[in-house]
Amino acid sequence: MDSEYDYKPRTVSKNVDKEFRLGEGRISGFCSLFLGILSLLAVIAYLYPSMLTTTELRKIYDAEQLQQVLKYGMYTSIVLGILTFLLNKGAYKYLGISGILFTAVALLLGGYRIPVGPVEPAALSLGIDWLILAFLGSIFIFLSLEKLFPKYRNQLIMRPEWDVDLFYFSFNHLAISAILVFANYHVSHFDWAVSASFQENIRSIPTIVQFVVIVISADLVLYWEHRAYHEFTVLWPIHAVHHSIENIDWLAGSRGHFVQVFSERAMVMIPLYLLGVDQAALNIYVTFAALQAVLIHCNLGISFGPLKYILVTPQFHHWHHSSEKPAIDTNYSAHTVLxxxxxxxxxxxxxxxxxxxxxxxxxxxxxxxxxxxxxxxWLKRLKTKHTA
Known part of the structure; x- marks a missing residue:
């Protein structure tokens, strides 16, 4: 029984060599580098918007206003790059140099003065705009929360394999257009189940109630899809990639095999498609789901009070990622504990x-x-089966 299990506290050792400390130039160096890279990516996206931005996201933001954000981001990258030189005489100078160089290339390509006009929508594109906004938003919201209210204070921003998970984060956001195309193709096979009268009834109820209906319906689908990945032997190796994470934080939730990433988005689209909810309710759900997916992986020690008995919270989902016996194959839900x-x-x-x-x-x-x-x-199992 779980009550007889000897729960032990987690020990996290701080790697002082990778710790960010004020006055050493490492913080300014990395910030300069990341801002330089993001600035260059943004400029390239402005140059080729049909190919490198997402149609759905462009409807929400003002491209000209974001150019002002880009301008100050580029200036900040240069200032921080120079600051790295002033604070440090050795190890981190290359970070500042790289940040300044990326920003310089971005300026040479047009910087924040590239004309903004109508964009011809493309069926497939790379979501560079989505990647940049999601990365900056996640840093501002979730990394800030982790530093203010950490569960494991010794766990660093650059914990082991952070670069692996940054790749997954980038891939998932860049591939958003392809994911949506696949998801829409998938749900088109469910046209036979669409009921116009049912959808009209759904749209007649208050938006907040529609949102609750979406959350519960999507959670039911995601629960059984998630459980299938755990309990069907043929599927587990795909989902095991997500569970290979050994240090949980805001970035860790991005790790996932591309097969699961595509299938999960396609499956959750089914209830959204069949319900036919108002756009306002759908937008609320998409925002809620995106924020919660990152939040529940955070290194966050907040208890969440009574909400933890209703919604999936970091502590609840951390247990899903535990390799301890009582927690294996539990806590499959994505939104609620229902x-x-x-x-x-x-x-x-x-x-x-x-x-x-x-x-x-x-x-x-x-x-x-x-x-x-x-x-x-799979090949190993197939070989074993044929040699048995």
């Missing part, structure tokens, strides 16, 4: 947090190794 309670997969010892994360059998630690991991497992 279906885990209903289907007896709820595990939430509220006075404890996991002592260890990851899979019981360690996966490769590189993106390529993780991408090929399911194929290697």
């Amino acid at each position: 279906f885990d309670r209903l289907f007896k997969t709820y595990h939430f010892p509220k006075q404890h947090w996991p002592a260890s994360y990851g899979t019981t059998q360690r996966l490769p630690r590189t993106v390529i190794g993780q991408t090929l991991y399911p194929l290697k497992v």
